[in-house]
Amino acid sequence: MKRLHGKNILLGITGGIAAYKSAELTRRLKDAGADVRIAMTKAATEFVTPLTFQALSGHPVHTELLDEHAEAGMGHIELARWADAILVAPASANFITKLTQGRADDLLSTLCLATEAPLAFAPAMNQAMWHDLATQANCKTLRQRGLFQFGPAAGEQACGEVGEGRMMEVPDLIDHLANCFEHGELQALNVMITAGPTYEPIDPVRFIGNRSSGRMGYALAEAAREAGASVTLVSGPCHLETPERVQRIDVETAKQMHQVVFAHLPQCDIFIAAAAVADYRPAEARDQKIKKDHESLTLELERNPDILSEVAHSQTRPFVVGFAAETQNLAQHAKDKLQRKNLDMIAANLVGQSDNTKQDIGFNSEYNSLQVFWPDGQTTLETTRKTLLARQLIQLIANHYQQKKNNEKDTA
Ligand code: PMT
Numbered sequence: 001m002k003r004l005h006g007k008n009i010l011l012g013i014t015g016g017i018a019a020y021k022s023a024e025l026t027r028r029l030k031d032a033g034a035d036v037r038i039a040m041t042k043a044a045t046e047f048v049t050p051l052t053f054q055a056l057s058g059h060p061v062h063t064e065l066l067d068e069h070a071e072a073g074m075g076h077i078e079l080a081r082w083a084d085a086i087l088v089a090p091a092s093a094n095f096i097t098k099l100t101q102g103r104a105d106d107l108l109s110t111l112c113l114a115t116e117a118p119l120a121f122a123p124a125m126n127q128a129m130w131h132d133l134a135t136q137a138n139c140k141t142l143r144q145r146g147l148f149q150f151g152p153a154a155g156e157q158a159c160g161e162v163g164e165g166r167m168m169e170v171p172d173l174i175d176h177l178a179n180c181f182e183h184g185e186l187q188a189l190n191v192m193i194t195a196g197p198t199y200e201p202i203d204p205v206r207f208i209g210n211r212s213s214g215r216m217g218y219a220l221a222e223a224a225r226e227a228g229a230s231v232t233l234v235s236g237p238c239h240l241e242t243p244e245r246v247q248r249i250d251v252e253t254a255k256q257m258h259q260v261v262f263a264h265l266p267q268c269d270i271f272i273a274a275a276a277v278a279d280y281r282p283a284e285a286r287d288q289k290i291k292k293d294h295e296s297l298t299l300e301l302e303r304n305p306d307i308l309s310e311v312a313h314s315q316t317r318p319f320v321v322g323f324a325a326e327t328q329n330l331a332q333h334a335k336d337k338l339q340r341k342n343l344d345m346i347a348a349n350l351v352g353q354s355d356n357t358k359q360d361i362g363f364n365s366e367y368n369s370l371q372v373f374w375p376d377g378q379t380t381l382e383t384t385r386k387t388l389l390a391r392q393l394i395q396l397i398a399n400h401y402q403q404k405k406n407n408e409k410d411t412a
């Protein structure tokens with residue numbers, strides 16, 4: 001299926017080494033069925049020539065705001081109106097700042113200001129520039145204004161450093177752009193989900209773990225993506241396939257999960273903690289395998305960080321949804337966690353037993369049922385497959401997220 005069939009896509013290219021990937025992006029956008037026009041900033045033309053993009057798109061490339069030849073053909077306002085969507089890829093830190101400030105001092109920034117079409121940007125820059133608070137604040141502002149942010153991805157960078165800041169890969173950009181035309185409840189939002197167990201090492205061959213399979217969290221990741229979100233799945237050790245178009249980051253211990261979650265928190269709009277995180281870890285993980293020299297062995301355990309609670313108490317907290325896995329007094333324990341951990345919502349499930357129809361639920365089952373609580377209400381999601389249950393829960397989360405945003409607007 002050509003996911004961008006008949007769509008007019010204006011591809012904006014700014015100055016950065018990732019501009020060379022925009023040549024491939026142009027070809028793939030056309031393969032996906034789009035008619036592609038290109039606007040380049042002056043800095044972008046230092047990296048790749050307009051001629052390359054003219055050959056690939058089959059149309060003259062637009063570079064100047066005041067170009068009488070271009071204006072005689074398709075002028076800049078006409079071009080802004082022509083676009084069904086504008087994608088700026090790569091989007092440099094400088095261009096992101098311009099977008100935030102609403103500048104119109106070159107052709108591309110003018111087009112972005114003049115368009116009424118969906119506007120997406122794919123940040124690409126050095127990892128330190130990406131993590132700078134100014135860049136983070138700018139991106140947050142743009143997302144709040146309804147712009148779509150694609151990426152960035154993490155990995156080795158052109159400057160030799162390793163980290164977040166690479167332009168998202170071309171197939172993922174095409175997918176994300178196509179998603180902009182599919183309106184879901186979580187469109188344009190970044191959702192982070194933890195899933196699976198954590199393994200806390202005792203020695204090189206043993207660990208403390210639990211029975212979580214990751215199914216609930218993975219199903220939520222898929223459902224959130226179907227609702228249009230960009231999804232980051234922080235996964236403990238699981239034997240499950242990564243849902244399509246979901247960014248999965250593998251971790252083993254609670255400490256690693258904590259670190260990854262906080263590294264991605266600034267971009268996160270909704271955080272869902274479905275992982276069964278170990279509350280305690282061995283105080284000391286031995287270097288060598290423990291021998292059975294003694295009749296008994298005592299392990300000293302120390303507390304792990306409570307990831308969910310820390311996220312919910314952080315300064316610029318996202319919308320926060322926790323889980324509660326209980327073997328008794330489900331409602332009471334869940335309500336207590338909702339309040340104590342400062343959550344917007346909590347989904348509580350019974351674990352280690354069957355429901356009243358004798359269906360195995362909770363840990364390591366394909367089925368589950370949930371009692372969901374929020375500060376002034378509750379509902380029950382009856383036993384069904386986790387995939388279906390996840391869709392119901394995502395719908396509920398989307399409604400409450402939207403309600404909260406509307407309330408914030410009313411009181412602002
Ligand atoms: O993975 P499956 O086999 O599909 O099973 C699904 C599930 C039963 C694991 C899932 O539905 C579930 O209940 N996940 C939460 C399990 C859990 O750890 O519950 P808890 O009541 O101990 O923790 C409360 C909340 O705090 C959870 O959101 C948990 O992710 C979070 N937490 C707990 C401890 C900790 N150190 N950090 C945390 O973030």
